[in-house]
Amino acid sequence: MPPIPNRRVLFNEIPPADGYPIPGKTTVYDTSAEIDLENAPLSKDSILVKVICLSLDPYMRSRMRKPDVPGYVPPFILHEPISGHGVSVVLRSRNPHFKEGAHVRGFMDFAEYCIIEGDGFPMQSLILLKNDLQLPWSLYVGIxxxxxRTAVFGWREYVKPKARGVAFITTGAGAVGSLVIQLAKRDGMKVIASAGTDDKVNFMNELGADVAFNYHTNSTKDILREHGPLDVYWDNVGGEVLDLALENAAFSASFVECGMITTYNSTNAYPFKNMFNIISKNIQINGFLTRTLLEKHEEEFLQIIPKMVGDGELKYREDITSGLANTGSALLDLLTGKNTGKSIVIVNEGNSIGRFPKSVM
Ligand SMILES: NC(=O)c1ccc[n+]([C@@H]2O[C@H](COP(=O)([O-])OP(=O)(O)OC[C@H]3O[C@@H](n4cnc5c(N)ncnc54)[C@H](OP(=O)(O)O)[C@@H]3O)[C@@H](O)[C@H]2O)c1
Incomplete structure (x- = not known):
């Protein structure tokens, strides 16, 4: 078979810290590369994969920086493909753990095909997917x-739910927030949840939120005053809303610092007024990275969550972009709140392998 096109998304330009990544400028869709699927050389332990789907995530913004700027994830390399979590199928293998035909999840390039070298971080991140429940592969980059895992691990580790207590969850219609709402309801809590559109508010109501609101058209301050005090605050946004949550916290509240998306495209620090409440209200405040809780909570996650998703007991939404060409605008949508649910790029056919779970929204 002659070489075939291997379309990719390249990191093209570092955006200013105070601004959004611009599609076609920060990242570019590249159609110039080719790959010989039969003869492309594979070093020891490496594999050649066909990418099925890729996850777009808020943390990717922090990888768009100069190489000498420190960060908790490595920067993207200029003029190389951007990378992220994805699912792919192995086409050729020199790795005994990942045989031809196997499906894998982990770090991979935003490309139609890629070689995952035997000795790097992407290979270390790879997990074999068995998918006994025959669910669409895209779920493996989402719920x-x-x-x-972020929702389940963070909730299990840091929240001691008080039945009939109050939990406030921001970006409640997003990939993480929508599952946190469901976990809080299952633990018997009253849930206040915010998001940026009325459509997202409807979704949060369907998930069982007791007080779902659009923070663009309602005052978060008034809603927290009316429905608080907060026993749990799940923070995905940081900034002013975190400050308001501190103001409205109950004594000994649990604050889970999962994300601060209001800060990802800006260098303006919010002038906090209520920080001393962490002490005076005895607030337990925990930031976390999902990977640090993997060892402790993974087994329970695998035993419980896939079956609940397959049975339709847990709901989710996906925001699908077909093909790599629109990756840049889909990432911008995620960072400006235009996504509705987990943002996913479907790269190659083969996503819908079996049944769709009952709860696809
Ligand atoms: N700690 C960890 O290990 C970890 C792992 C994964 C994710 N996270 C964090 O979890 C949070 C949610 O991630 P996700 O993947 O589930 O994304 P998501 O909620 O599906 O999408 C991001 C959402 O953030 C909101 N948003 C965007 N810009 C905003 C702004 N300037 N102000 C307020 N809200 C804004 C938008 O929703 P609205 O319409 O509601 O504004 C947007 O839909 C992020 O902060 C992310 O960094 C942390």
Missing amino acids: LGVPG
Whole structure:
């Protein structure tokens, strides 16, 4: 078979810290590369994969920086493909753990095909997917991937739910927030949840939120005053809303610092007024990275969550972009709140392998 096109998304330009990544400028869709699927050389332990789907995530913004700027994830390399969590199928293998035909989840390039070298971080991140429940592969970058684990691990580790207590969850219609709402309801809590559109508010109501509101058209301050005090605050946004949550916290509240998306495209620090409440209200405040809780909570996650998703007991939404060409605008949508649910790029056919769970919204 002659070489075939291998379309990719390249990191093209570092955006200013105070601004959004611009599609076609920060990242570009590249159609110039080719790959010989039969003869492309594979070093020891490496594999050649066909990418099925890729996850777009808020943390990717922090990888768009100069190489000498420190960060908790490595920067993207200029003029190389951007990378992220994805699912792919192995086409050729020199690795005994990942045989031809196997499906894998982990770090991979935003490309139609890629070689995952035997000795790097992407290979270390790879997990073999068995998918006994025959669910669409895209779930493995969403509710059964990092966002699902983030919600479940963070909730299990840091929240001591008080039945009939009050939990406030921001970006409640997103990949992480929508599952946190469901976990809080299952633990018997009253849930206040915010998001940026009325459509998202409807979704949060369907998930069982007791007080779902659009923070663009309602005052978060008034709503927290009316429905608080907060026993739990799940923070995905940081900034002013975190300050308001501190103001409205109950004594000994649990604050889970999962994300601060209001700060990702800006260098303006919010002038906090209520920080001393952390002490005076005895607030337990925990930031976390999902990977640090993997060892402790993974087994329970695998035993419980996939079956609940397959049975329709846990709901989710996906925001699908077909093909790599629109990756840049889909990432911008995620960072400006235009996504509705887990943002996923479907790269190659083969996503819908079996049945769709009952709860696809
Ligand atoms: N700690 C960890 O290990 C970890 C792992 C995964 C994710 N996270 C964090 O979890 C949070 C949610 O991630 P996700 O993957 O589930 O994304 P998501 O909620 O599906 O999408 C991001 C959402 O953030 C909101 N948003 C965007 N810009 C905003 C702004 N300037 N102000 C307020 N809200 C804004 C938008 O929703 P609205 O319409 O509601 O504004 C947007 O839909 C992020 O902060 C992310 O960094 C943390």
